[in-house]
Amino acid sequence: MPRPENSFADFRWNASTRLSSLNVPAFASGSPTGQNMLSGKRKRPAQEPEESTPRRLRSGIPQKQLDEEQSGHVHTPSKSTRALNQVEDGTPRSILKKPGTVEHRNGLTPKSNRKLLFETPTKGGEDDTPSATPTRVRNADRSARRKSTRRLLSRTINGAETDEDALEEEEILAQQILSDNEEDEEQGVLDTGVGDEDIPETPSKRGKGRPKASGKGPGRPRKPRSPTPPQDLPPHEEYFWQNRPGGTKTSNNTLPSQSLLNHDEYFQAMQTYEDRHQAETDFLLGLHCRALDQWTFELEEGFNLCLYGYGSKRPLTERLAAHLYDHLSQHGAYRRSNKTPKIVVINGYSPTTTLKEILTTIASVLVPSHSKLPNQPSSLLSYIFEQLQENAPPHPVPLIINSMDSLYLRRAPIPAMLASLAAQPCINLVCTVDTPNFPLLWDVGLKAQFKFLFHDATTFAPYDAEIDVVESVNELLGRSGRRIGGRDVVGFVLRSLPENARSLFRILVTEQLALLLMDGNLAGEKEDGVIANTPRSKSKKPASSDTVQGVEYRVLYHKAVEEFVCSSEVGFRTLLKEFHDHQMIESRKDAMGTEWCITSHCPTHTTALRAASYLLNGLCSAFDTPRTDFTSFAWPTSLVSDLESLMPIDSIVSSQMPHFIPSEVPFLNAGSENESGSPAASGENAGAQGTSTTEAAQGGNAFRTAEEGSVRSQSGGAAYAGRGRGRGRAVGGGGDLLSGFLGAGILVAVTVGGLAALP
Amino acid sequence: MEHERCYIYTPPETNGRAPKRRRISKGDPKIHLPERLQTFRHIWAEQEERIRNTLEEADRATQDKIVDFVSSASPSERQVIPTGLIVAGPSIASHGSFFDRLGKRIKKDTNSAYTVLTSADAPNLKTLLKNLIKKTTSRVEDDDDDDDMGCPTSSARNGSKLLGFDLGHIQGWRVRNPVDGVVIAFQDSEAFDARVLVEMIDLFYSWLDRIPFVLLFGIATSAESFEDRLSRKTLRYLEGQKFDVTQSDEIIERLFRVTVASANVPLRIGPTVARRILDRQKDHVQNTQDFSDGLKYAYMSHFYASYPTIFLKSDLSKGDLTTEAFEAVRNMPSFRRWIEAKVDAGESRIVRKLLDSDDTLFDYIVSHLKSGQTALNGLSCAVRVLDSLRRSLQMSPTARLSSIWVRAASADMIGSPFLRETMLSLKKMSPERFLQLLETWSSDDLDSSFFTLDLGLYVSELEALIEANDGSIHFRNQHDVGNESLRTTVVAQKVLLSKHKATLSEHDKAYSELVGRLHEELGAYFANAFIDPKDLFLSEILMYDLKSPHTEVFQPRPRFAIERALSSPHDYLGCDCCGTDRGEGEGASLSATLPATAILYQLYLESGSLINVSDLWSAFHAMVGDDEEDSEPRAMALFQRALAELKHLGFVKPSRKKTDHIAKTMWKGL
Incomplete structure (x- = not known):
C-alpha cells in the first residue's frame, strides 16, 4: 500500500525514483571541496609508494626501488591489466600518453630541471658560454622582455625545439615560481613525507631543520608529478586540465583500415551478440510503460510530452502509440463505426524527412476528404489551422515525433512550425529527444508554445534505427572514401549509368541467379543429411561444376539484344567495359575457350537465396499461384526499402506485400542453422578455391580462425568471385547480405515479370 | 516501421496485450x-476561471487605451500614420497571448481589420507584404507561383493582374469589406530588420490616402531604442503613442x-x-x-x-x-x-x-x-x-505577497525578524499612516470571518480622537523615537547622554494607547493565524x-541524466553484474560487464580533448575482449556501435588535427 502523501513518482516507481534511493559514489566524489583538494595534493608524496602505478613511481623514486616495483607490475589483479600485456600500447586506463610521462622519463633527478632555469635553454645560442651561468651583472641589465624575445628568436631560427620543449620550459618556470611561493608552507609536509624516504640514502646531507640549499642538493624533493591524471578533479578543473596547451599528446597509431567492419561484417557480428543486460533493459522499459496511463492523462489535460534520456526511445513510443490507440478506441466517436483512431508517427532521424511530408501526413488525418493541399509548408500549416478551427476532430490527434532534435528537424522554420502546431489544442505532441543539450534548441517563445512536460525515459535500448553505425563511424574518422568499393560501388555505378547499362547488369544477375537457384535448390535437398553429419567437412568437398558460376557471353549478348539493351557486339562490349572498370564483373575463359561473365554482386549466400525465395513465396500467394515450400526463413524488414534504393521495385511489388511477410522475424536470426542447411554445393567448391586465393592474396590474414573459415567458405562463391576486388578480408568474410538483397530484388523483378507473362 | 518517415500508426494484428494490462496486485x-x-x-x-479573469483584468486598462487609440485614429484626412508603441516588457513569451487578446478586443470594439505579423513572417519586404495581404484578406491560395496570385476581382476591375505583394489587394478587399482602419500589429518589433521596417513604413505612407493603416509595435525594450532604429524621415511619417503593458x-x-x-x-x-x-x-x-x-x-x-x-x-x-x-x-x-x-x-x-x-x-x-x-x-x-x-x-525592502505567503506557509513567520520588524514599525506608526492603513484594510475586502479585528471600532475611536484634538490629525506617538531627543551634558569633563521624551498630551497618550492596542491585538491575531x-x-x-x-517535469536535466546513465548504468539497470563491487574512485566502476557505450564513455572521460581512436579501440578491446579468438569482430562491432552512439549524442566530433583522431566536445558535470 503506497503511502498516501506520495504522488506520481511513487506510483510510477520509475527510473528516477529508483535512482534517488541508490548511492552514487561517483557523483558524490565529483565535487570535493577546495580544502580536500589542497590537502590531497600535499599528501600525495606520502601516499605514493602504496597506491600508485609503477610508472608513477619511476618519476620520483630511485632506481633501486624501481626495480623492486617492476615485479609488481605483472600481477595487478584487475582484468584490464592482465589484458594489457596483449595489447601493444598503453594501459587501458589511460588511453592517451600523458604529457607528464615524457618529462619524467628523463626527469629522474629534479635537479637537472632546476638548473635549466639558470642556463639559457636554447641550444644554438652563440652569445652564451655553454657551461657558465651568466653573471649577475649581465643578468641585471637584461630586461625580462628582451630575454624572452631573444629566446623566442633563437628558437625560431634554430627551429629544433618543438612546442613540447617550450611547454616543458614553461612548466619548469612555473614550478620555480610556484615553489618559491610555496616553499615555506610545503617544506614541513615534505620533510615528513618524501623527505623521510630520502633520509636513508643521504642522511648526512639532511639535517633536521630546513634545508636551505635545496636547489643544489640531490633533492630538495620536488613534488613528483604522476603521469596518471589527477583524480577527482571538479568538472571545471578537469576541463582545464584536459585542455591545457600541449596537454593532449596522443600517439600516432592509426587504426588499420581492415579492422573496421563494413556493413556485412557488422551485422553478422551483432547477430551473435547477446546483450547481457537484456533482462534489465526490458525491466526498465516495463517501468516506463507503467507511466503510460499517467502520460495519457497529461496529454488529455493539454500538455505535450517530451521524453529524454539515454537509449532509443522508439520502443517506448511504440508502446505509447499502442496504448493511446487502445485508449482512444474507447472514445465515443469510434464506438459504432469502423473508423479507427489516427495516430501520426514521424521518424525525425530519417534524413529525408521533410516538413512538408510531416504536414501532409498530419493534414491527411485532419482533412476528411482528399482535397487539394497547398504546396508550400507555411500555407499548408495555415490550411491545417483553418481545418482545425472549422471542423475540429472529436479528440486531439496524437502526433509522435521520434528524435525531434535530429539534425534534419533543426533547420530554421521547422521548430517554429512544429511549435505552433503543438500549441494547437487539437494536437497532442509526444516527442523524444536524444542529445543532452536539446533544450537549447528552443527559445522562450517556442518553449511556451510547446508546453512540454519532460520525462526521463532512459531505456538503454540500442539506437538501431536511429544510427547507421558503420556509416557514422566512417564519417567520424573521415573515412567516407571507404564505402566506395565492394558492394556499395554497385549502387553508385548503376545510378550513374544509362538505362541500358543497368538493364544489362540486371540481365546478367538474373541469369546468374537463375542458374544458382536451380542448382542450389537441388543441391540443398541432396545434401541435407550429409551436412548434418559432417558439418566441418564441407569445404573439402570436391567441386562439382565450375561452370555454373557465370553466364556465357554469347547467351548474355543474345539476351541483351532480345531486350533491346544493345544492338551490336561492340555496344555490348562497351557496356560491359564499364562494369569491368569498376570491378563489378569479371570474365574468364574455360578450357573450351568459351567466355564466361561473372558478377560478384550476386547472391551466392544461401541466406540471401532463402530470402529471395521467401519473397517469391509471398509473391506466389499474392498471385494465387502454388507456393514453393521453404521453411524457417529470415526476412529483413528493411529488405523492401533496401531494394528500393537499388532499383524501382515499388512498381512491381504491390503494397500488400508486407502482409505476406512476417516482419518480426529478425534477419538471420539463426545464422548457424542457416549455414548448416546450406544447399549451395557450387558455393562450397568455389569456397575452397576462394579461400586459397584470398589467403594467397592476404597472407593468411583473411580468415582468422579455422572455424570461421569453414563457415565462411559457404559464402565462398562470393570470396572466389570477389578476388577481383582484392579486399580479401572485407569481402571474403562478408555474408553478402545486401548483395543478396540486390539479387533478390532482381529475382522479384524476374518472377513478377514471368508471372505476369504466364496467363 | 522504423524506416518509414511519416506514417499513421496501425496496431499489430495480434491482440495479446489484454491480459497483460490487468493488474493483480492489491494496490490498484x-x-x-x-x-x-x-x-x-x-x-x-x-481556478482557471480565476486565472482568466485576472489576466483579462490585468490587461483591461491598457487594452482600453489601445482600443480608444485605434478607434480615434480611424478618421481619414491624415498626414501621418497613427502608431501605437506597446511596451510589453522583456517577457517575450507572453507577448503572443497579449496580442491575441488585444486582437479580439479590437475586432470586437472597433470596426477594424487586425493582423499580427511576427519577424518570422518578414524576412524581406516582399514576403512581409505577401503575408500581410494573405492574413488580412484571409485568402487561401497557393502562393508558390506568382502568376496565380492575381486576385480575380481586382484583375476584373483593373484589367491587369496584381502581383502577390501589391497592397491593391487590401484596397480591393476593403471595398468589399468596409472597415474603418487596417490595424497591423508587429509582435516582436526588435526582431524585424530595421531596413524592412523603414521600407515598409515608407510604402504604407504612400498608400495612406487609400488604406487607413494603424500600426502597433510590440516593444520589449523601450520606445526610445525603437525610435533609434528608424530614420528621421521615417519617423516623420509616424505619430506615436506609448502604452505600457502590465x-x-x-x-x-x-x-x-x-x-x-x-x-x-x-x-x-x-x-x-x-x-x-x-x-x-x-x-x-x-x-x-x-x-x-x-x-x-x-x-x-x-x-x-x-x-x-x-x-x-x-x-x-x-x-x-x-x-x-x-x-x-x-x-x-x-x-x-x-x-x-x-x-x-x-x-x-x-x-x-x-x-x-x-x-x-x-x-x-x-x-x-x-x-x-x-x-x-x-x-x-x-x-x-x-x-x-x-x-x-x-516598509523597505518591499516584500511581495507571494514571498510572504511562502514564508508563512513554511511556518517561518512566527518569531521571524521580518514579522517583528513590521510589528515594531506598526507601533511607531504616525496617525496619517494609521488612517490610511485602516482604509486599506476595510477596502481590501478581507473576510471578516478570518480577520477578527474590529476595524470599525478603531476607526470610530480614531475619529473621536481627531475630533477631540480640534480636528488636527497631529498626534505624537509615545513609541516613536522621533519624539525623543538626546541631550548631551558635560559635567566635570564627562559627557552624559540622557534621553528626553517630549511631553505628551492627553490626546497623544490616547493615540499611543490605541496604537498599542492595535499592535497587541494584531500580534495575537498573527500568532493565531500563522499556523504550521x-x-x-x-x-x-x-x-x-x-x-x-x-521539478523534473518542468526543469529537466537531460544532460545529467545521460551522463549518469553512461557513467553509472547500474543506477538505471540495477543489475547484479555491474556496480556491486564499486570501490572508491573511478577505476573500480570500470568493468567488462558494463554496456559497451558505458565502457567507452569511461575511457572517453579519462582522455584529453583529442582522442586517438586506435588507442581507444585497443583499450576497449582489452576491456571487453575475452580469450576466444573470434571475439574480435564482435568487440569491434560493439566498439563501433558505442562510438556511433557517442557521436549521435554529440559527445564527439571528427577532428582534422591528426588522422584517426576525434575531438571531445563535452565534459562531464560542467
Whole structure:
C-alpha cells in the first residue's frame, strides 16, 4: 500500500525514483571541496609508494626501488591489466600518453630541471658560454622582455625545439615560481613525507631543520608529478586540465583500415551478440510503460510530452502509440463505426524527412476528404489551422515525433512550425529527444508554445534505427572514401549509368541467379543429411561444376539484344567495359575457350537465396499461384526499402506485400542453422578455391580462425568471385547480405515479370 | 516501421496485450481515479476561471487605451500614420497571448481589420507584404507561383493582374469589406530588420490616402531604442503613442493572490512547490501561461496519484468510498501524529474507534477537512493583512505577497525578524499612516470571518480622537523615537547622554494607547493565524507540496541524466553484474560487464580533448575482449556501435588535427 502523501513518482516507481534511493559514489566524489583538494595534493608524496602505478613511481623514486616495483607490475589483479600485456600500447586506463610521462622519463633527478632555469635553454645560442651561468651583472641589465624575445628568436631560427620543449620550459618556470611561493608552507609536509624516504640514502646531507640549499642538493624533493591524471578533479578543473596547451599528446597509431567492419561484417557480428543486460533493459522499459496511463492523462489535460534520456526511445513510443490507440478506441466517436483512431508517427532521424511530408501526413488525418493541399509548408500549416478551427476532430490527434532534435528537424522554420502546431489544442505532441543539450534548441517563445512536460525515459535500448553505425563511424574518422568499393560501388555505378547499362547488369544477375537457384535448390535437398553429419567437412568437398558460376557471353549478348539493351557486339562490349572498370564483373575463359561473365554482386549466400525465395513465396500467394515450400526463413524488414534504393521495385511489388511477410522475424536470426542447411554445393567448391586465393592474396590474414573459415567458405562463391576486388578480408568474410538483397530484388523483378507473362 | 518517415500508426494484428494490462496486485492505483479526476476538473475549472479573469483584468486598462487609440485614429484626412508603441516588457513569451487578446478586443470594439505579423513572417519586404495581404484578406491560395496570385476581382476591375505583394489587394478587399482602419500589429518589433521596417513604413505612407493603416509595435525594450532604429524621415511619417503593458511579474503576483493566497481555495500548493514555481518564473520563463501550467500540473499530480484526495470531492458520501481510501488515510503521517497526540492526551477509546471504524473516521475526516481549510484560509488572510500592513507603512525592502505567503506557509513567520520588524514599525506608526492603513484594510475586502479585528471600532475611536484634538490629525506617538531627543551634558569633563521624551498630551497618550492596542491585538491575531500547515491533520490532502515530479517535469536535466546513465548504468539497470563491487574512485566502476557505450564513455572521460581512436579501440578491446579468438569482430562491432552512439549524442566530433583522431566536445558535470 503506497503511502498516501506520495504522488506520481511513487506510483510510477520509475527510473528516477529508483535512482534517488541508490548511492552514487561517483557523483558524490565529483565535487570535493577546495580544502580536500589542497590537502590531497600535499599528501600525495606520502601516499605514493602504496597506491600508485609503477610508472608513477619511476618519476620520483630511485632506481633501486624501481626495480623492486617492476615485479609488481605483472600481477595487478584487475582484468584490464592482465589484458594489457596483449595489447601493444598503453594501459587501458589511460588511453592517451600523458604529457607528464615524457618529462619524467628523463626527469629522474629534479635537479637537472632546476638548473635549466639558470642556463639559457636554447641550444644554438652563440652569445652564451655553454657551461657558465651568466653573471649577475649581465643578468641585471637584461630586461625580462628582451630575454624572452631573444629566446623566442633563437628558437625560431634554430627551429629544433618543438612546442613540447617550450611547454616543458614553461612548466619548469612555473614550478620555480610556484615553489618559491610555496616553499615555506610545503617544506614541513615534505620533510615528513618524501623527505623521510630520502633520509636513508643521504642522511648526512639532511639535517633536521630546513634545508636551505635545496636547489643544489640531490633533492630538495620536488613534488613528483604522476603521469596518471589527477583524480577527482571538479568538472571545471578537469576541463582545464584536459585542455591545457600541449596537454593532449596522443600517439600516432592509426587504426588499420581492415579492422573496421563494413556493413556485412557488422551485422553478422551483432547477430551473435547477446546483450547481457537484456533482462534489465526490458525491466526498465516495463517501468516506463507503467507511466503510460499517467502520460495519457497529461496529454488529455493539454500538455505535450517530451521524453529524454539515454537509449532509443522508439520502443517506448511504440508502446505509447499502442496504448493511446487502445485508449482512444474507447472514445465515443469510434464506438459504432469502423473508423479507427489516427495516430501520426514521424521518424525525425530519417534524413529525408521533410516538413512538408510531416504536414501532409498530419493534414491527411485532419482533412476528411482528399482535397487539394497547398504546396508550400507555411500555407499548408495555415490550411491545417483553418481545418482545425472549422471542423475540429472529436479528440486531439496524437502526433509522435521520434528524435525531434535530429539534425534534419533543426533547420530554421521547422521548430517554429512544429511549435505552433503543438500549441494547437487539437494536437497532442509526444516527442523524444536524444542529445543532452536539446533544450537549447528552443527559445522562450517556442518553449511556451510547446508546453512540454519532460520525462526521463532512459531505456538503454540500442539506437538501431536511429544510427547507421558503420556509416557514422566512417564519417567520424573521415573515412567516407571507404564505402566506395565492394558492394556499395554497385549502387553508385548503376545510378550513374544509362538505362541500358543497368538493364544489362540486371540481365546478367538474373541469369546468374537463375542458374544458382536451380542448382542450389537441388543441391540443398541432396545434401541435407550429409551436412548434418559432417558439418566441418564441407569445404573439402570436391567441386562439382565450375561452370555454373557465370553466364556465357554469347547467351548474355543474345539476351541483351532480345531486350533491346544493345544492338551490336561492340555496344555490348562497351557496356560491359564499364562494369569491368569498376570491378563489378569479371570474365574468364574455360578450357573450351568459351567466355564466361561473372558478377560478384550476386547472391551466392544461401541466406540471401532463402530470402529471395521467401519473397517469391509471398509473391506466389499474392498471385494465387502454388507456393514453393521453404521453411524457417529470415526476412529483413528493411529488405523492401533496401531494394528500393537499388532499383524501382515499388512498381512491381504491390503494397500488400508486407502482409505476406512476417516482419518480426529478425534477419538471420539463426545464422548457424542457416549455414548448416546450406544447399549451395557450387558455393562450397568455389569456397575452397576462394579461400586459397584470398589467403594467397592476404597472407593468411583473411580468415582468422579455422572455424570461421569453414563457415565462411559457404559464402565462398562470393570470396572466389570477389578476388577481383582484392579486399580479401572485407569481402571474403562478408555474408553478402545486401548483395543478396540486390539479387533478390532482381529475382522479384524476374518472377513478377514471368508471372505476369504466364496467363 | 522504423524506416518509414511519416506514417499513421496501425496496431499489430495480434491482440495479446489484454491480459497483460490487468493488474493483480492489491494496490490498484486506479481506485476512484475517475472520481478523483472529476474532482480535479471541477476544482481546476474554478481556478482557471480565476486565472482568466485576472489576466483579462490585468490587461483591461491598457487594452482600453489601445482600443480608444485605434478607434480615434480611424478618421481619414491624415498626414501621418497613427502608431501605437506597446511596451510589453522583456517577457517575450507572453507577448503572443497579449496580442491575441488585444486582437479580439479590437475586432470586437472597433470596426477594424487586425493582423499580427511576427519577424518570422518578414524576412524581406516582399514576403512581409505577401503575408500581410494573405492574413488580412484571409485568402487561401497557393502562393508558390506568382502568376496565380492575381486576385480575380481586382484583375476584373483593373484589367491587369496584381502581383502577390501589391497592397491593391487590401484596397480591393476593403471595398468589399468596409472597415474603418487596417490595424497591423508587429509582435516582436526588435526582431524585424530595421531596413524592412523603414521600407515598409515608407510604402504604407504612400498608400495612406487609400488604406487607413494603424500600426502597433510590440516593444520589449523601450520606445526610445525603437525610435533609434528608424530614420528621421521615417519617423516623420509616424505619430506615436506609448502604452505600457502590465509586466508579467506583476501579473504573476496577482495570479498568486487569487489562486493560492485567496481565502476560498479548496486545495493549495505548498511552500516548496510555490517557491519553485516562483523562482522559475523569476529566473527563466517569465510567462503567465507557465505559472498556470505549473499550478495545474501540481493539481493533476495531487489528484492522480493520491487516494485520499477523493475526500476533496464536494458531495461525498460514505457509500462512495472503498476501504482502501481509509487505509490510505490511516497511513498518512499527519494521521499518525494526530493519533499519537490523542493517545498522549488519553483519548484511547476514540483512537481505537478511529483505527477500527471507517464510519467514525469518515466523520472525523469531513470535519477536519473543513477546519483545516478554515485554518489555511485564515493563514492566507493573515498574509494579506500583513502584506497590506507593510505596504501602508511603506516598509523597505518591499516584500511581495507571494514571498510572504511562502514564508508563512513554511511556518517561518512566527518569531521571524521580518514579522517583528513590521510589528515594531506598526507601533511607531504616525496617525496619517494609521488612517490610511485602516482604509486599506476595510477596502481590501478581507473576510471578516478570518480577520477578527474590529476595524470599525478603531476607526470610530480614531475619529473621536481627531475630533477631540480640534480636528488636527497631529498626534505624537509615545513609541516613536522621533519624539525623543538626546541631550548631551558635560559635567566635570564627562559627557552624559540622557534621553528626553517630549511631553505628551492627553490626546497623544490616547493615540499611543490605541496604537498599542492595535499592535497587541494584531500580534495575537498573527500568532493565531500563522499556523504550521504541516501540523494540520490531513494536511497532505489540503496542500500539495511534493517537489519530486514537479521539478523534473518542468526543469529537466537531460544532460545529467545521460551522463549518469553512461557513467553509472547500474543506477538505471540495477543489475547484479555491474556496480556491486564499486570501490572508491573511478577505476573500480570500470568493468567488462558494463554496456559497451558505458565502457567507452569511461575511457572517453579519462582522455584529453583529442582522442586517438586506435588507442581507444585497443583499450576497449582489452576491456571487453575475452580469450576466444573470434571475439574480435564482435568487440569491434560493439566498439563501433558505442562510438556511433557517442557521436549521435554529440559527445564527439571528427577532428582534422591528426588522422584517426576525434575531438571531445563535452565534459562531464560542467
